[in-house]
Amino acid sequence: TQLLEQSPQFLSIQEGENLTVYCNSSSVFSSLQWYRQEPGEGPVLLVTVVTGGEVKKLKRLTFQFGDARKDSSLHITAAQPGDTGLYLCAGLGTYKYIFGTGTRLKVLA
Amino acid sequence: DADVTQTPRNRITKTGKRIMLECSQTKGHDRMYWYRQDPGLGLRLIYYSFDVKDINKGEISDGYSVSRQAQAKFSLSLESAIPNQTALYFCATSDRIEGNEQFFGPGTRLTVL
Numbered sequence: 001t002q003l004l005e006q007s008p009q010f011l012s013i014q015e016g017e018n019l020t021v022y023c024n025s026s027s028v029f030s031s032l033q034w035y036r037q038e039p040g041e042g043p044v045l046l047v048t049v050v051t052g053g054e055v056k057k058l059k060r061l062t063f064q065f066g067d068a069r070k071d072s073s074l075h076i077t078a079a080q081p082g083d084t085g086l087y088l089c090a091g092l093g094t095y096k097y098i099f100g101t102g103t104r105l106k107v108l109a
Numbered sequence: 110d111a112d113v114t115q116t117p118r119n120r121i122t123k124t125g126k127r128i129m130l131e132c133s134q135t136k137g138h139d140r141m142y143w144y145r146q147d148p149g150l151g152l153r154l155i156y157y158s159f160d161v162k163d164i165n166k167g168e169i170s171d172g173y174s175v176s177r178q179a180q181a182k183f184s185l186s187l188e189s190a191i192p193n194q195t196a197l198y199f200c201a202t203s204d205r206i207e208g209n210e211q212f213f214g215p216g217t218r219l220t221v222l
Contacts, residue, residue, distance in 0.1 A: 009149065031208040042113070042199050042213025043152070050208065088151060092208050096167070099144070099152035 004100035012106045021074045029091030037086040079107045115214040128187040132200030141183040146197040190221040
């Protein structure tokens with residue numbers, strides 16, 4: 001069974017701080033996605049990484065796929081209250097996606 | 110209008126009742142999915158369908174069934190609801206290209222008393 005563990009599970013920080021969220025597995029994935037979910041809504045895709053070692057940037061968010069394609073990280077620089085939400089990673093296994101356990105982020109003004 | 114819609118948005122029911130959750134999409138996607146979300150467990154796949162004639166079990170299909178009535182419609186049924194099926198349920202769609210984005214509906218909050 002493929003599993004994706006995210007850490008930390010909860011994170012509460014002040015506006016302007018930096019943070020990193022981790023997504024780890026013992027399984028290899030052909031690609032990995034990061035989603036953000038806000039209360040009352042479904043998850044929305046932020047990024048897809050495909051190549052081992054790949055780094056993608058989306059404004060203040062930096063995503064990295066591990067060299068062995070088993071793990072990924074999301075780094076947020078100078079967090080803002082609008083970054084508050086549930087962050088989910090999802091690995092593409094055999095024909096379907098495996099979602100991580102989620103990291104709930106709260107950024108305080 | 111939303112691309113992926115779910116009805117109802119909220120439902121409270123009693124143990125033993127039959128419940129159907131419905132999902133419709135206007136994105137023209139072939140692939141549709143049903144997930145449940147529980148705190149600390151992320152999203153877990155219940156069933157998925159790659160086209161109208163293709164239905165597959167996900168990791169937690171026990172106690173659930175699905176019907177793909179058309180390309181645009183995918184419904185999830187709980188034949189006899191039990192309290193540990195209390196959760197947030199999401200429908201999602203994607204196109205045929207592996208690894209492309211999944212588009213999620215707004216979710217259905219189901220409470221089984």
